[in-house]
Amino acid sequence: MTLARAVEVSRRYQTVRALDRVSMEIHAGELVGLLGPNGAGKSTLINLLTGLRRPTGGRVELCGGDPRDPASRRHLGVTPQETGLPPTLRVREVVDFVAAHYPDPIRRDELLDRFGLTELAKRQTGGLSGGQKRRLAVALAFVGRPRVVLLDEPTTGLDVQARRALWDGIRSFHVEGGAVLLSSHYLEEIEELAQRVVVLGGGRVLADDTVAAVRGMVGVRRVSLTVGELPPLPGVVGVKHVDGRTHVLTADSDAVVRALVTGGVDFSDLEVRPTSLEEAFLALTGDGGPAVDGGVPGEADGGPAGAGPKHAVAGADR
Numbered sequence: 001m002t003l004a005r006a007v008e009v010s011r012r013y014q015t016v017r018a019l020d021r022v023s024m025e026i027h028a029g030e031l032v033g034l035l036g037p038n039g040a041g042k043s044t045l046i047n048l049l050t051g052l053r054r055p056t057g058g059r060v061e062l063c064g065g066d067p068r069d070p071a072s073r074r075h076l077g078v079t080p081q082e083t084g085l086p087p088t089l090r091v092r093e094v095v096d097f098v099a100a101h102y103p104d105p106i107r108r109d110e111l112l113d114r115f116g117l118t119e120l121a122k123r124q125t126g127g128l129s130g131g132q133k134r135r136l137a138v139a140l141a142f143v144g145r146p147r148v149v150l151l152d153e154p155t156t157g158l159d160v161q162a163r164r165a166l167w168d169g170i171r172s173f174h175v176e177g178g179a180v181l182l183s184s185h186y187l188e189e190i191e192e193l194a195q196r197v198v199v200l201g202g203g204r205v206l207a208d209d210t211v212a213a214v215r216g217m218v219g220v221r222r223v224s225l226t227v228g229e230l231p232p233l234p235g236v237v238g239v240k241h242v243d244g245r246t247h248v249l250t251a252d253s254d255a256v257v258r259a260l261v262t263g264g265v266d267f268s269d270l271e272v273r274p275t276s277l278e279e280a281f282l283a284l285t286g287d288g289g290p291a292v293d294g295g296v297p298g299e300a301d302g303g304p305a306g307a308g309p310k311h312a313v314a315g316a317d318r
């Protein structure tokens with residue numbers, strides 16, 4: 001069953017084309033990652049699916065209807081990118097307030113426990129840390145026992161522990177059959193949680209597949225070595241220098257190794273391995289990409305030439 005759908009959806013803001021004929025679906029029970037650099041169109045897509053904005057082309061559906069119709073949103077839970085909480089209310093009061101809007105809300109204690117908020121139940125939200133507020137804001141999306149939850153960068157600004165607490169809450173909802181769309185700059189997060197990943201870039205869907213398949217599509221490998229100057233090498237997508245090691249991202253690791261050997265390059269400790277999703281992402285989008293958590297910021301030297309997404313829906317340059 002399809003719970004949310006975008007069909008050839010476009011959205012313009014004056015001269016900015018935020019989304020350009022985007023099609024994607026979220027089915028019951030799926031946990032889908034929405035990945036893309038700043039300005040890719042992630043929030044715009046979520047805003048269209050939640051009925052906050054209208055598409056300028058194409059159509060969106062939520063639970064079989066128009067998301068702008070309140071009846072379609074009855075089974076929806078959302079946490080937008082920015083939220084506000086009434087500062088004088090206590091955590092448990094905020095949960096009760098939101099729960100009062102639903103016919104069959106989740107028990108407050110259960111919700112707080114799922115999201116690691118039990119200890120904070122009696123605290124006024126104005127006194128919570130930024131990360132604690134964010135966890136509460138995300139937990140509130142689940143109060144009404146939704147069928148589908150859309151989370152716009154739920155863990156931005158959270159430390160590792162808080163992020164894990166949130167992941168646990170999201171996972172427990174998913175295990176019980178709930179569908180989730182979660183946008184993120186954190187590729188490790190998508191890898192950790194999602195079955196499917198939709199990669200957006202420049203308002204277009206660059207790929208829509210399993211995490212493993214997206215990595216496979218890019219086909220980029222990382223050749224790591226200790227070396228001085230590098231000669232020109234075939235199929236190189238990017239070069240990084242980290243702690244005295246040189247990491248070459250390439251579409252053809254065999255050709256790179258052959259070129260190193262035949263070119264008489266003085267190198268040591270050569271290692272070839274598959275890319276992380278982060279690297280796949282950089283190769284798909286062909287730019288520096290977003291700030292990534294715990295990873296090396298984008299240092300791709302060039303576009304995806306030679307390593308372009310073989311089966312991606314659309315090239316980044318279109």
Ligand SMILES: Nc1ncnc2c1ncn2[C@@H]1O[C@H](COP(=O)(O)OP(=O)(O)OP(=O)(O)O)[C@@H](O)[C@H]1O
Binds near residue numbers: 039040041043
């Ligand atoms: N209200 C608006 N008015 C004008 N332009 C907008 C508006 N909202 C978004 N945009 C533009 O549309 C494009 C897509 O923005 P969007 O916020 O959807 O991207 P995003 O992928 O969510 O980015 P981020 O990761 O930075 O949140 C950007 O170029 C942005 O500047």
